[in-house]
Amino acid sequence: MDIAVLIALAVCFPIAFWCLKLLYFVWWRPKTVENELRQQGIYGRPYRFLFGNLKEMIEMNKIAKSKPMPLHHDYTPRLNPLFYELAATYKKLYLFWLGPIPRVTILDPKLIKEVLSNKSGEFRKPKISAFLKLFVTGLGTYDGEKWAKHRKILNPAFHMEKLKLMLGAFAHCTEDMISRWDKQTGSTGSCELDISQEFHSLTGDMLSKAAFGSNFEEGKLVFSLLREQCELIFTAKLAINVFPWLRFVPTKTNRRRLYIYYTVRNSLKGIIEKREKEVQSGKAHNDDLLGLLMKSNQEEQQGDMNSSKGMSTEDVIEECNSFYFAGQETTATLLTWTAIVLTMHPDWQEKARKEVREIIGKDEPKFDQLNQLKIVTMILNEVLRLYPSGSLVRETNKKTKLGEYTIPSGAQLLVPLQTIHRDTEAWGEDALIFNPERFSEGVSKAAKDLMYFPFGWGSRICLGMNFAMIQVKLVLAKILQYYSFELSPSYAHGPTMPALVLQPQYGAPIIVRKLS
Template structure:
């Protein structure tokens, strides 16, 4: 523990955990305002968390001094879902897997995924009817799951996609409740949440092992997707391929990391457009000028500048990854404070992205703020929706492209309106930042 860092007073045994859990986003924003560059929290008797609110210090943790850290408890708990894949592994293993998977996310490669993204958007809308009210968050999860499955694993999941999405949901909820709890109930104790978690893991395992087996059996060599890369990979030292379990961990990681984040971003985009008609009108004008009714392609993206600004601004206000945690493994000095092995450093995009110091009227949705040189004027880690350093999001370009293309595809045909405008839509900070209880919206066909 570092005695020199101040923070909100907690309860004797549980420390700050109850206040943190009660209203996490408000709690961390208030702490940043009150304590400045760094605030100390205690979760339970022994866990010390230091929240860094200074972009240069965040850069030190993620980039310059990253070797002193590993991913923190939350992600270690995530191993229960995603195993030891690229998101959760450390050191040499992480570097090897990252090198292996990187080509699947190369700019040139992902450009080829654009038509899948647009087509899946069109397919989703083929099920929509003018005037219908639905949970748009559910539909965004469905479409992003379909996109990640088709682009990465060469497969479409029509039947069973709801089951998979539900199983991932249960898994993520389990992980986030474990990550902020200081009582460890082993998985072998048959509590309701443990049973649900085990069941959902079985659903996911079954789906993924079937995918792997099918591809191994078919012996087809024509595939160039991520699954093909994983199955063809050979270790540099011993020439061994990956076991089914290793491939399963990577596939599961991409399933989980690669769809819910983008789905959240899409939900927030539609929420913000519904509540900011002037921004929506500007988008419609741009879509008319650039596309004039035809479907968008990757080549159109540079011209869809307002659509891109909307994505950027949405990731500022509602960053799907709202926090990054790291655990100290080797004593390290940051901003004049020394942290010891076992300490957790917390860095929140939600907090940093809403700081008055860097953004005028920080809570306002103003896509135009990113026009010009804002990102050059503010420190690098005052805006970091995709993290940074060697563990920066591998899917960042994929996600930006997917969000802009889905937005252009859907907004050309539909306006989405809040079904219950008087009801407050609240962000829920689980593993990702999602609209609490979904997002009920009414579909309005444009031009009708």
């Protein structure tokens, strides 16, 4: 055989192999999976070559978000109109294609509990992509032994007694914000603020102090860069899901993402190394999250030569990264929606203010007093029900039974919080109405089947739940002591989810008025 023919065959066979493999991944396998699910009664929009249902979802989202919506809490048709349409058609179970990846969306309470209890360990968190790792990893993205190890080491840092020690730092940051408001209100006694920006700045300060203590300013820089990284990552996420190789193209945006990634890691590594030297010289700071984490990690490794028992420096960096999203972004968003909702329902704002005055007066809020704020807690629970962030996603790595269904390997299972938190079967006919009274006897009696997941579930309940709630109650109490607030005429209602948290699309302009 001619040597040229051999060379041609040597080149063509690998190319043909990879082409067939690609065709299997983007066409044959999705259509096979689609057929398997249809035979079981799981329907949805048909799979489209390469993009799945992404194109139609993007187009529908673009139209829905092209203008504000009326001032009410039923924003799910606007948030994702395709999902809303599918849920209305198929009720408790439907199929959606994220590129060539099948997503089975579950609205049935029994199936949701089966997925989230995960007793057999078959419903795992999806593997985080190399692209998303540029933003954040940490405890929230782990499963199995690594999750258990990190949870054990992190647990002491979020113990209630440790959180009490951070209350003073939280109060100081809040007082700084209110002092700024005092200057801005001036002689008129009122001013307009974008409350979302105010709360992002506040929670960034609070978390920088709580997480890094004396390295406060360095922490602020890290959080500022991570917020930018969050926006850069999620504006491109849909395209990268379909074309993963796009992240390697040296565009200006891709170069900026890498620059932020390495700058943040180097900054955090410097803070951690500085803290290690302080520990060695006897100047340890064990009253902030980083100090408590390092102390717990040291105790885990003590007396054991196997370093795998503790966290590596890289692990600590990842957990510091996750402080940003879990600690700042979600807390700022909860405060923002709480303020917006209380302007929409001034009667509940006044009830909360009356409670704060009765329990705390004009004094500095104490830890035990914050836990006595029953009406404030009811309000926060109801805001978390109506304006939760994100959805819960799990993945199968083999054919898995779910109720009467068999879910194929590699399929994702989605629990959309905004939808299940509005299910009239679970919450009653007033599910779309703001009604904190539903939580008057606590969370466990608020809904049938307890379809409520603002901070997680079961043994996986969010480690930072108490941390976030203490911050939010403190900030809300101090604002209610000194200010009333109402929506600005320029406010436009438009809940949207550009990343993992629910944001007001047009900002949150609010008029604050100083109380006499």
